[in-house]
Amino acid sequence: MADPYIRTALPDDEEELALLDRVTWSTLHAVTPEPQPPYPPYFDERHTPDQFLVAELDRRIVGYVRLARPTLLAANTHVLQIQGLAVTEEVRGRGVGRILIRAAVEEARRRGARRLTLRVLGHNTPARKLYEAEGFAVEGVLPEEFLLDGRYVDDVLMGRTV
Template structure:
């Protein structure tokens, strides 16, 4: 794998690869939820993901190695100017190759193209690598929910970050 990441919209054909990325990259250090269960999650784009429309995928040498999820942050008209990055995963073998940054920057550009004025995300304070990635992409901390989660018996802060877009 020597190529630059290529980011494109996800399709239903990416389902199995994204499910595998989700399974391989899950850790309690960066997700307060339960680990993905292959028995109960037979498809990545299951009903709660709403299909592939809100996802971008990254390829290296034609192989899907990562994804980012970008969705409206809420259902109110007064909140329609905000998008949220609510999922990011990169296969361990592709980490450190610019894939995460390419995905985040592509998500920001998609949000801008959709007319959004702001992109938000949440990251656990136990994931400093992801936080540095978001900061490189221009995101800043807007708030911290101290001890919002208890993971493996320890309180974990939920860090809210945002990027305000120039329209």
């Protein structure tokens, strides 16, 4: 498999990104209920195309990473946060997630960030291993923060310098 082309999302990508989110939804990584019709707009005032880097193969989006500010505080503008990562089942395990994480680090650097953070569910071992391999370290844990499928799950904060 050739490496995917990484680019910033466009408004026209809305439907494809929304579908990707729906087909990859799982309590392994989602704390919100499974999406049900009617689906709200994917892009809104808090989720804009410029926050998304997409991985494209053969003119199809096969993954994305969302990079946004964790707060609107002026004292926090040096930090960006990964607020979503998804890869289609067909390319999972082929390095697309790793390529997206590396692209997010480069984009954070390009935007002048000093730190990049993320939150990941404690039971999401594949994601945690990927983030650790890409230089993220656990910086905090909120024990049993979420109740998912009848189980209490930790919320893990990870971060790294860019």
